Amino acid sequence: MPKRILAVDDSLSMRMLLRASLTSAGYDVAEAEDGRAALEWLENNEPTLVITDINMPRLDGFGLIAELRAQERFRDMPILVLTTESSPEKKARARDAGATGWIVKPFDPEKLTVAVRRVMH
Amino acid sequence: MSPDDIQSIFFQECEEGLASAETALLAIKAGEHDGETINTIFRAVHSIKGGAGAFGFHPLQSFTHLFETLLDKVRDGELSLDPPLVELLMGAFDVLADHVTAIRGEGEQPDDAVMKRALRDALSAAPASAPGLASQELGLSFDIDAMMAELTVRSDIPAQDWRVTFMPAAGDLAHGGEPLLLLRELAALGGQVVSADPDRVPTLDAFDPDAAYMGWTLRLPATAERATIEEVFDFVSDPGSVTIERTQFDDAMRSAREVILQSRPVAPLATPAAEPPVAQAPLAAKQPKVAVGATIRVDLDKLDRLVDLVGELVITQSMLSQRLASNGLAAVEELADLDQLTRELQDSAMAIRAQPVKSVFSRVPRIVRELEASTGKRVQIEVEGEATELDKTVIERIGEPLTHLVRNCVDHGIELPAQRLAKGKPAEGLLRLSAEHKGSRIVISVSDDGAGIDRERVLAIATDRGIVAADARLSDEEIEQLIFAPGFSTAREVSNISGRGVGMDVVRQNVQALGGRITIQSRPGEGSSFALALPLTLAIVDGMVVSVGDQTYIIPLTHIVESLRPDRDQVQSTGLGNRVLNVRGAFLPVLGIGDQLGLTGAVSEPSEAVLIVVETESAGSAILMVDAIIDQRQVVIKSLETHYQQVEGVAGATILGDGRVALILDVEGLVDLRAPVPLRCAS
Numbered sequence: 001m002p003k004r005i006l007a008v009d010d011s012l013s014m015r016m017l018l019r020a021s022l023t024s025a026g027y028d029v030a031e032a033e034d035g036r037a038a039l040e041w042l043e044n045n046e047p048t049l050v051i052t053d054i055n056m057p058r059l060d061g062f063g064l065i066a067e068l069r070a071q072e073r074f075r076d077m078p079i080l081v082l083t084t085e086s087s088p089e090k091k092a093r094a095r096d097a098g099a100t101g102w103i104v105k106p107f108d109p110e111k112l113t114v115a116v117r118r119v120m121h
Numbered sequence: 122m123s124p125d126d127i128q129s130i131f132f133q134e135c136e137e138g139l140a141s142a143e144t145a146l147l148a149i150k151a152g153e154h155d156g157e158t159i160n161t162i163f164r165a166v167h168s169i170k171g172g173a174g175a176f177g178f179h180p181l182q183s184f185t186h187l188f189e190t191l192l193d194k195v196r197d198g199e200l201s202l203d204p205p206l207v208e209l210l211m212g213a214f215d216v217l218a219d220h221v222t223a224i225r226g227e228g229e230q231p232d233d234a235v236m237k238r239a240l241r242d243a244l245s246a247a248p249a250s251a252p253g254l255a256s257q258e259l260g261l262s263f264d265i266d267a268m269m270a271e272l273t274v275r276s277d278i279p280a281q282d283w284r285v286t287f288m289p290a291a292g293d294l295a296h297g298g299e300p301l302l303l304l305r306e307l308a309a310l311g312g313q314v315v316s317a318d319p320d321r322v323p324t325l326d327a328f329d330p331d332a333a334y335m336g337w338t339l340r341l342p343a344t345a346e347r348a349t350i351e352e353v354f355d356f357v358s359d360p361g362s363v364t365i366e367r368t369q370f371d372d373a374m375r376s377a378r379e380v381i382l383q384s385r386p387v388a389p390l391a392t393p394a395a396e397p398p399v400a401q402a403p404l405a406a407k408q409p410k411v412a413v414g415a416t417i418r419v420d421l422d423k424l425d426r427l428v429d430l431v432g433e434l435v436i437t438q439s440m441l442s443q444r445l446a447s448n449g450l451a452a453v454e455e456l457a458d459l460d461q462l463t464r465e466l467q468d469s470a471m472a473i474r475a476q477p478v479k480s481v482f483s484r485v486p487r488i489v490r491e492l493e494a495s496t497g498k499r500v501q502i503e504v505e506g507e508a509t510e511l512d513k514t515v516i517e518r519i520g521e522p523l524t525h526l527v528r529n530c531v532d533h534g535i536e537l538p539a540q541r542l543a544k545g546k547p548a549e550g551l552l553r554l555s556a557e558h559k560g561s562r563i564v565i566s567v568s569d570d571g572a573g574i575d576r577e578r579v580l581a582i583a584t585d586r587g588i589v590a591a592d593a594r595l596s597d598e599e600i601e602q603l604i605f606a607p608g609f610s611t612a613r614e615v616s617n618i619s620g621r622g623v624g625m626d627v628v629r630q631n632v633q634a635l636g637g638r639i640t641i642q643s644r645p646g647e648g649s650s651f652a653l654a655l656p657l658t659l660a661i662v663d664g665m666v667v668s669v670g671d672q673t674y675i676i677p678l679t680h681i682v683e684s685l686r687p688d689r690d691q692v693q694s695t696g697l698g699n700r701v702l703n704v705r706g707a708f709l710p711v712l713g714i715g716d717q718l719g720l721t722g723a724v725s726e727p728s729e730a731v732l733i734v735v736e737t738e739s740a741g742s743a744i745l746m747v748d749a750i751i752d753q754r755q756v757v758i759k760s761l762e763t764h765y766q767q768v769e770g771v772a773g774a775t776i777l778g779d780g781r782v783a784l785i786l787d788v789e790g791l792v793d794l795r796a797p798v799p800l801r802c803a804s
Contacts, residue, residue: 014171057161077297084170119298
């Protein structure tokens with residue numbers, strides 16, 4: 001059974017890119033278009049990893065992470081945030097929010113898998 | 122899904138992003154905004170930037186980066202939204218829109234140097250001006266190829282190499298962090314653990330399974346680059362927990378303590394929290410795979426094919442029921458069900474193609490803004506019913522007429538601010554767009570509160586150009602209709618606004634080609650309103666099935682006013698075979714369809730025929746004479762042009778239930794075929 005990754009981004013093309021890269025790396029990919037949709041999906045599913053964008057309508061990435069970290073079953077689940085910023089402040093903010101790591105957009109598919117392996121068994 | 126497909130989705134998202142950003146910008150300009158408004162723009166620009174980077178549109182990426190940074194400052198309240206800044210955002214938006222047009226291959230790459238400088242200037246006005254702009258841009262061009270090349274190098278380890286120590290901070294196991302995975306990644310770079318340092322591991326009673334205690338010293342080949350090794354520790358919270366230095370391992374150490382890490386986690390002692398129960402997720406894996414998104418995108422060709430097939434199905438179903446009926450099986454219950462299902466299927470297929478008119482309306486603000494800039498007029502836009510849906514083909518084809526109407530309203534209708542104030546109107550003119558369903562049609566109207574149509578001038582010009590006779594007496598409505606006459610243009614000089622080589626006559630032609638109608642209502646000094654009545658779809662039409670001679674024709678219901686069976690003496694001859702009928706005081710020409718289309722065998726005596734009163738856009742009302750009315754039904758339109766050629770007076774064809782082909786009449790064209798035109802008749 002392949003490991004499953006939930007990709008959360010309000011941009012369909014970004015989700016497509018994530019799906020294409022992760023699927024070819026052998027992962028199973030589910031998608032959600034914003035934090036709220038992700039939470040709904042997570043009610044009944046438990047992926048190995050969540051990759052989320054920050055800026056999204058309804059519930060943004062930081063909000064999503066906060067909600068997840070507040071739940072026991074997601075306390076230790078790896079979460080990567082997609083960010084267009086590589087500045088130390090932005091990274092610190094992501095980590096303080098409870099993210100395990102980040103992927104700087106635009107990402108190379110291989111770099112993406114490297115980052116995924118860095119946080120996922 | 123190929124990269125090109127994803128790219129084309131990205132283009133669509135760009136357009137959607139631009140539209141929502143524009144709406145938000147206009148709200149800001151109008152002073153109706155909250156925190157979410159600027160957020161909407163930020164998100165749109167941010168998404169475009171992300172995609173631009175992913176697809177390698179570097180000029181767009183670099184521009185959106187600046188734009189986004191500025192928006193971020195606005196969002197954080199570091200910059201206040203004063204009028205100059207709003208103007209700057211609007212300007213930046215226009216450049217962004219041009220960039221998007223350029224990447225779609227539909228325009229030139231815009232010269233954004235001036236705008237970029239303006240954005241940087243505005244940024245430098247922010248209290249904490251972005252120090253890392255340059256470095257962030259550098260950060261985006263990370264050389265992944267070099268890094269991947271490194272991964273393959275792991276053979277002979279030279280004496281000179283890297284010594285890496287890693288003492289994870291206690292919190293590094295939180296939030297799914299797993300130091301062992303980093304060791305694995307270093308192993309992939311050719312790293313070997315030289316020593317494990319258990320000194321920090323406490324006694325069992327003080328042991329916190331969520332804390333990290335172990336430390337490691339590793340050796341990596343000199344061929345690995347420092348940046349590559351640092352990258353592995355990217356997610357580590359405390360940079361001080363990692364040291365990377367060049368060193369010289371002695372041979373004894375090498376032989377004694379080499380432990381090669383393979384892809385399996387090591388030393389269970391060191392990993393009490395290494396396998397949090399969550400990560401195994403056995404239950405989750407059994408769940409069916411569900412995508413959360415509630416929409417999918419489908420290639421338009423596939424949809425067209427579906428609609429086509431459903432059309433064929435409707436025809437076949439109708440043929441089947443006719444065949445069964447002729448064999449006395451009309452009462453078969455399943456047949457009624459099939460009929461119902463086919464109808465529903467057809468409606469659903471049509472609904473898939475429906476799109477909100479918003480996509481057309483959303484272009485208007487930008488056009489108006491350009492017009493404001495070039496004319497000095499001020500215009501406020503009001504939109505209603507933008508969620509109203511109609512067929513995609515119709516949507517695509519009303520863009521141009523609508524644009525022209527908008528230009529016309531602003532250019533000719535709305536007055537300059539000074540003139541408006543002098544008339545006691547607010548300086549800012551009002552342009553109103555609305556869309557609503559009316560029966561099987563959708564009515565889109567464009568109205569303004571400007572000067573209205575100057576009838577005297579319209580009449581003078583029309584007379585001057587020979588469009589109407591000098592002594593013609595026309596009603597107000599008839600005069601207004603003159604602006605649709607070919608060759609009519611009221612612009613004193615050809616402005617490059619409305620005068621783009623198309624007049625209102627072309628607008629009307631376009632609307633008619635869609636099976637629509639355009640009407641004007643105008644009040645001097647109060648404004649004008651143009652209404653476009655459009656069919657919901659171009660694929661089916663409600664029609665009356667009539668017979669003429671041995672032929673069957675379809676008359677679109679939209680044109681039909683009523684049908685009559687006149688007495689012999691009600692129809693009067695006006696000579697040359699022309700006949701008119703007095704319908705409640707108006708004398709309408711009676712046209713034999715047989716005569717018009719060169720058919721023989723049609724009923725030629727009006728009192729023995731059925732007269733159908735039709736109204737047209739360009740040629741007024743008339744009466745079509747047919748032999749009999751057979752039925753009224755929805756028919757699927759098949760283009761005659763694609764299969765044969767255009768025929769005057771015929772709009773298309775359809776296949777009837779009995780398998781015969783029936784032509785769909787082009788009532789506009791048919792009535793127009795005959796001369797003279799009704800306006801001159803009326804005079």
